[in-house]
Amino acid sequence: MLRERLAELVSQSCDGEISAAEALEATVPLSYLGLTSLAQMRLIDTLEREYGVEVDLGGDIAFLDSVDGLAAWVSAAR
Amino acid sequence: MISFSGTRSGRAPLTWGQRAIWDAIRRTAPDDHYFNFGRVLEVPRGARPASAAHVSRGIGLLVERHEALRTLVGPGPCQILHDRGALPVRVAAGADPAAVLAELSATAFDYEHEWPLRVALVTGGGLLSEDEVTHVVLVFCHMAADGLGAEQVVRDLRLFLLRGALPGGAPPQPLDLARWQESPGGRRQAAGAAALWEREYRRIPATMFGLPSAAEERPPIRRAALTSPAIDLAAQRLAVRHGTSTSTVLLAAVSALVAEVTGHGTVAVLPIVSNRFGRDTRTAVTTLSQEGLFVLGTGSGTARGTAFADLLAAARPAVLRAYRSGYHDPGDRERIAAETSRERGVPIHPYCCFNDMRFTERATDHDDERIRRARSETSLTWPLSQDELNCRFCVHVTDAARISVTADTRWLGTADIERYLLGLERLLVEAALR
Known part of the structure; x- marks a missing residue:
């Protein structure tokens, strides 16, 4: 469920440039599919609100580039 | 009425x-x-x-x-x-x-x-x-x-x-x-942004353009606007190749060239950040955009020696930090600037900003020949001069093929402004054709 929800949030963050299904099946980093830095920032804002977490932008942010990375990060941060 | x-x-x-x-x-x-x-x-x-x-x-x-x-x-x-x-x-x-x-x-x-x-x-x-x-x-x-x-x-x-x-x-x-900005939620946001300003203000060069140019014009503020379809095409190709936006490509290139012109190994640029990342603020009619702080280490201080891929790899997380630092309380920033200036014994302010004013952007790949040919369409004009400006070096992207520099000629003369814009085009085109 978490992966599906995160894929939806990825899709919303880039105004549908990537569909939720594409985000789930992606084999290249999401940034190559159209998750720009602006969309990443929207995604971060949504993650922080929806899961009550805080993203440390001073650290490694590679997790933003895949749904699996996001799911692992959210699970660990919650 | x-x-x-x-x-x-x-x-x-x-x-x-x-x-x-x-x-x-x-x-x-x-x-x-x-x-x-x-x-x-x-x-x-x-x-x-x-x-x-x-x-x-x-x-x-x-x-x-x-x-x-x-x-x-x-x-x-x-x-x-x-x-x-x-x-x-x-x-x-x-x-x-x-x-x-x-x-x-x-x-x-x-x-x-x-x-x-x-x-x-x-x-x-x-x-x-x-x-x-x-x-x-x-x-x-x-x-x-x-x-x-x-x-x-x-x-x-x-x-x-x-x-x-x-x-x-x-x-x-x-x-x-x-009212929200004064609430606990607003103060949390402000504190997160202030921490980024404080960390960087302790280590960035005091300012980007700190050497008098000896080429002051009257009035001193001048704007040069470059129309360059080649920059547009090259930035698009680099964005597609490296999985990023043309905005990030341009900000990275602008920063790399500031490093080259000034000799600073670490460059601080103030990009204008929309601050509309939350769903609620996206359609608000107010002035939400503010300067963020973008800090990029360009290694040797020259763009030529650094592969564009490495530059973008460093720019990507730096852009997100700049975005977060954008939504800050100017009172905090003023206090941090005063404190760090006192500690370091020199006024700290980059006086170097970047404003990508486009509402949307598109990136598709273009072939070498088209990019090469586009260079013949480049032109440069001087559309503005005035006495006062609150900055020394302002880059505006008004559309994908039009980039201007508005600079205080006491710190960067008109010949250097022109050289800068043409250098930006060369940097992007060379990186795209590589």
């Missing part, structure tokens, strides 16, 4: 965005008309013929809906929202909309007494009746809206003209934003 009557009045501190613009206006006065900007809306075909009375009614509804358009600056400074009033409208029969726009933008607003929106209706011309409006000219005071806020006003007006009504509920208003 357009009479309007909104649902509430009130008074609040300036929002962070209003405060940032207010400081910039005060530092740029008496040349502060620099911050005025406008939009021309051509009345859509489906909404014609539109009478002046009908269009005026739509504008009245907009002023009632978006409180920023009936908010003035009060003592303190603070923001004072008025519930009712009358907005002057000029009717310009058969006029050139661009000329009307330039004329309405040419003088600074009276921030305490004048509504922050100037309106002209261009009517008639050709076979049309004298009362038929063809274009609506809107000039905004930057205290009321930034580019994206103004875009929302234009979108709302267009919808009103097509449908006769404004859809949906009103977005958050400046008064509500000011």
